[in-house]
Amino acid sequence: MDARRPAGAPPLDRAQFPVLERRIGCDGTRPLAYLDSAATSLVPLRVTDAVTRFLHTSCANIHRGAHTLAEEATDAYECARERLAAHLGVGDAARVVFTHGATESLNLAALCWAEHALGPGDVVAVAEDNHHANIVCWQMLAERRGVEVAWIPVGTDGRLDRAAWERIAERGPKLVALVQQSNVVGWEQPDLLRILDDAHLAGAFTALDGAQAVGHEAVDLAALPVDFYALSAHKMLGLTGIGALACSPRALEGMRPALGGGGMVAQVDARGYAVAPGPQGFEAGTPAIAAAVAWDEALRMLEEAGMEAVRRHVAALASRAQRGLAALPGVRVLGGTSPASASLVSFTVDGVHPHDASAALDAEGVLVRAGHHCAKPLHAALGARASVRASFAGYSSDEDVDALLRAAARLVERGA
Helix, strand or coil, X not given: CCCCCCCCCCCCCHHXXXXXXXXXXXXXXXXXXXXXXXXXXXXXXXXXXXHHHHHHHCCCCCCCCCXXXXXXXXXXXXXXXXXXXXXXXXXXXXXXXXXXXXXXXXXXXXXXXXXXXXXXXXXXXXXXXCCHHHCHHHHHHHHHHCCEEEEECECCCCCECHHHHHHHHCCCCCEEEEECCCCCCCCCCCCHHHHHHHHHHCCCEEEEEXXXXXXXXXXXXXXXXXXXXXXXXXXXXXXXXXXXXXXXXHHHHXXXXXXXXXXXXXXXXXXXXXXXXXXXXXXXXXXXXHHHHHHHHHHHHHHHHCHHHHHHHHHHHHHHHXXXXXXXXXXXXXXXXXXXXXXXXXXXXXXXXXXXXXXXXXXXXXXXXXXXXXXXXXXXXXCCCCEEEEECCCCCCHXXXXXXXXXHHHHHHHHC
């Protein structure tokens, strides 16, 4: 963090995000409080400048041409892969496959590995607090391959049922699908590391959705027993349309390409084809090259700010919002206030539909999410059809939390 920045200021310079200067709301004069970073983070000037420089100076396709621009574009793309691998604690960048986002990453784990590694009777354990992306791909696998999806339920407090997991573990699941941080309750499951360790000791493969955690938390996959780690750039200051799947050595060894075409082959003739080595074998077609360049710059910004500084700042804002909302009459914070939130808080207001609540907050200049947040099973387990979600990032401020709590208090007062 810049030593010249005032104490308590966000670790990411808000001046890098011009949209925060907008005035919106019912009268067009309210400061914009962007509290939807869990859906997509804002994109800083440094990132858009990096993309512009690339497009204006080195725009070309990769891995195909031998001319100067093609070589520069290839270098930029592969440097982005190397930076991401280092950021995640992956020792070999060849184990990082670029995708279109975390959803595609998890589907690749199902299509490129599980499709061939699992069969009828094999058990896939799926946690109920997962995003749909880490549920539906395994349900679709069950339809195709006859595997059994074993549900790890959560209680009304949002915590995974440890006893249910232990019963599933005794059955020897071949894969366990978990989320690093819930996009509804906003915290990591207290038993997450234990379940990962249990699965690893049992020989099961693990698929971890890191999309909600990696934008504000340092991740070291060298220290986590994870075989498939999915993430998206647009949750961490990057552009939409690019993500990654980080694979363990044993996972990558067992994967086969699901898509065929340009870029993923080493040789093609009338007799067949040979797959290109490394991650290229899973990146058929022209990738999101400029988005990879953007991601590289976004990672630079996060690393310069310091992931620990980002984590502390975001958690402090989310925890204050969590406590402040829970103190309002008629407001229910999903998952309660313990554990403390890491980056977001979802809530309901008695007698007010979440969409109406979101519209009321929007009129005050506070932009939040409303709906089930692609987590219908978790909402059902928590006894809520939908909720309002306020989420924070390294550019969020104390004033954003103040605006949220003021607007929510007015909403409760009007509702009453």
